[in-house]
Amino acid sequence: MRINEEVIPNHENNYPLVFSPINIGPVRLKNRIVFPTWQVNYANTDGTVSDKLLKFYSALADGGCGLVFTGCAVVSSDTAAFDRVMRLDSDIYLPGLRKLFLEIENRGSVPGIQLIHYGRQALTSVTGCELIAPSPIPCPVMSRFEPNYKVREMTIADIHRVCNDFIAAAVRAAEAGAKVIEVHAAHGYLLNQFLSPYSNHRTDDYGGNTINRARLILQIIEGIKNKLDNRVAISLRVSGNEFVEGGLKPNDFKDLINLFENKGIDMLNVSAGVYESMERIVPPATLGDAPHVNIASELKQFSTVPVCAVGSIFSIGLAEEVIASGKAELIALGRAQVADPAIVNKSLLGQESDIRKCIKCNKCTFWTTGEAQMFCSVNPDYQRPKEIE
Ligand SMILES: Cc1cc2nc3c(=O)[nH]c(=O)nc-3n(C[C@H](O)[C@H](O)[C@H](O)COP(=O)(O)O)c2cc1C
Structure with missing residues (x-):
């Protein structure tokens, strides 16, 4: 559902905050709605688009979403957990990605991509490689x-290689036309x-200590910034609360966010959970609406760049409320936009009653039930x- 902006230049709507533009670093978004990365396993088996x-x-961009994160895209040849994940560890992926980013941009949305290394959450049966962490x-x-699951400790040489892989993948993504590059440091990867x-x-x-644990992420952000400067915006996705004993909690980010910002992040995308707390990555209905907005708002206290909140936000009305409360500047809608990719434009036009609603069955989490896609x-x-x- 595409809207011709010339026909509706200043359409009055009930969601003035959602439909106000925002800058993330060098990139301007027409509204505050983000599609958070979903690994849908729809890529070709060689990782091409x-x-x-x-x-x-294209459906998400047609539907009015301001920033569409594609991916996740794998940065190194030794890691994957799925057979049809997008890849960015070689130039062979560039033609397909160019086409993809252009399709999104031509529809008025900003194309982003998320970069991933799975670490211990990969599968040797998919890659044929030993797992590293x-x-x-x-x-x-x-x-x-x-x-035969086995994981080995990374050597310093492994760490340097993976760091370079992330930077090289970011450069490829920018070359293909991505405008926002997200470094995936959430969900236990x-x-x-x-x-x-x-x-x-x-x-x-x-x-x-904290700085040492953050060192690889800082080196990656610095490396991307050095190579790309302001050609792209850099987003960092973190799990603000891992929901495991001994894991990260919101207050642990107090000294970290400033470090990430000094290296050049333009946006902080706050999710929650790791594989052991999967119910926090894609929250079930039992957790209620927007169960993680307060985690985003706690991290926002330490942040000067725009913060994106996510998790069980199923309407543009609720997105408006969260922005109005000052808890986040951007709102990611995953399941709501997959159920109806036109939710943004329908809300803009006052056609809320036409929106096809997510029923929160969570069958989209295909890996939990052994489905292929x-x-x-x-x-x-x-x-x-x-x-x-
Ligand atoms: C099918 C599926 C795939 C996902 N893949 C990723 C991914 O590759 N990277 C990521 O950061 N999050 C991933 N997520 C988590 C989503 O980005 C998002 O945080 C989650 O769906 C919660 O948002 P929602 O409640 O609006 O659906 C995935 C979620 C689903 C359902």
Whole structure:
């Protein structure tokens, strides 16, 4: 559902804050709604962009979303947990990504991409490679999937290599036309593993105190900034509360955010949870609406860059309320936009009664039920593969 802005230049709407533009670093967004990265497993098996992915993201851009994060995209050849994840560890991915970012931009949205290394949350059966992590502590969830699950502690050479892989992937993404590059340091993946005392037991320069645990992330942000300067905005996604004993809590970010900002982040995307607390990554209905907004607002106290809140925000009205409360400047809607990619434009036009609502069944978390790809129970465009046949 595309809106011709020439026809509705100053449309009165009920959500003036949501529909006010905002700058994140060098990038201007037309509104405050973000599509948070979803690994939908729609890429081709070689990690290139498929027609199905093009359609998925084009629908979100058509629907009015201000910033569409694509991905996640894998930065190193030794890591993945899915067979159809987008990749950015080689130039062969550039033509497909160029097309994807252009499709999003031509529809009036800003294209972003999230960069990932899975660390101990990868699967050797997918990559054929040994798993690496800051410390050789198995992931309690992934180790149940593989009888021979084994993870080894990264050497300093591994750390430097992965750092360079993130920077090289960011450069490729910018070359292909991404305007916002998100470094994934949330949800228990490699950079989260480094940041957290729960998963990082190192005693060298990359472990121990807060700065050491943040060192790899800081080096990556600095490296991206040095290479790309203000050509792109840099977003950092963190789990503001890991919801595991001994894990990160909001107050642990007190001294960290300033460090990240000094290296050049332009936006802080605050999520929650790691694999052991999966219910925090995609919160079920039992946790109620917007259960993590207060975590975003706690981190916002330490931040000067725009903060994005996420988690069970299912309407533009609730997004407006959160921005009005001063708890976040940007609001990410995942399931709500997959259920109806036109939720933003329909809300802008006062057509809320036409919005197809997410029923919070969480069947979109395809990996928890062994399904091959993301599907949605209410959006006929994303049917379960068996139902298509
Ligand atoms: C199918 C699916 C895939 C996801 N993949 C990613 C991902 O690759 N990276 C990430 O940071 N978060 C990922 N998430 C988490 C979402 O970005 C988002 O934080 C989550 O859906 C909560 O937002 P919502 O309540 O608006 O759906 C995924 C969630 C789902 C349901």
